Amino acid sequence: MRFSATDIPGVVVVDADRREDARGAFARLHCPEEFAAAGHPFAPAQTSLSRNPRAGTLRGLHHQPPPNAEVKLVRAVRGRIFDVAVDLRPDSPTHRRWTAVELSADNLRAVLIPEGVAHGFLTLEPDCDVLYQISPAYRPGHEAGVRWDDPVFAIDWPAVPQLISERDAAYPDYRA
Template sequence: MRFAETAIAGVVVVEAEPRADERGAFARLHCPTEFAAAGFPFKPVQTSLSRNPQAGTLRGMHYQAAPHAETKLVRVTRGRIFDVAVDLRPESPTHRRWTGVELSADNLKALLVPEGVAHGFLTLEPDTDVVYQISPAYRPGHEAGVRWDDPAFGVAWPAAPVLISERDRAYPDYRA
């Protein structure tokens, strides 16, 4: 695996390194030892799937509030997304900045999103499946979010969403 740091501390693009032969290819997608050796210790305890039949579906920007904040490793197993992380950590030098990367079933990239960073994505094609590996386990009642188009962040989405939940549309302006 290759780890490429982004402009936001702790948000990392993880690239699988497939080995191909006449049967196809095989790639390691997560190894706690390799993550720790690269300076990003992560041991997921839960795996979740987001199925998205429609291109232009926007999910986010979500996070879990302390003391139940989560780290997520996000990967696409079918289709393509524009994946976004927004730094909400007030003490961070990149507070309120965002980073985005295209994840697809073909490019085998994943995005590691640490605690205190909101996450969301826009599907770029129909029938897109997104797998989340999460630690610690999800705790109901601690969900939080910021609006996908909040001017405090200025995320440059590649297209306007076609489908978005009322909850995600209605988050108030961010104040820190």
């Protein structure tokens, strides 16, 4: 695996090393020892799947505040998504900045999202499945979010969302 820092501390792009032969391909997608050796210890407690049949589906921007803050490793296992991380940590030098990366089943790329960073994505084509590995396990009732189009972030989404949940559309503007 290859780990690449982004402009936001702790948000890391993880590229899998794919091995191909006549049978097809194989790639290791997570190894706690490799993550720790690269300075990003991460041992997921839960794995979840988000199925998104329509292009233009937006999910986010979600986070879990302390004491239930989560670290997430996010990967598209079918289709392509525009994946966004927004730094909500008030003491961070990149507070309120965002970074984005295209994740796809073809590129096998993932993004490690640390505590204090909100996450969301926009599907770029129909039939996208997004795999989340999360630590610690999700705690219902402790989720939070900020509006996807909050002007304080000024995220440059590649398209206008066509489908968004009522909850995600109703998140408040960010205040900090």
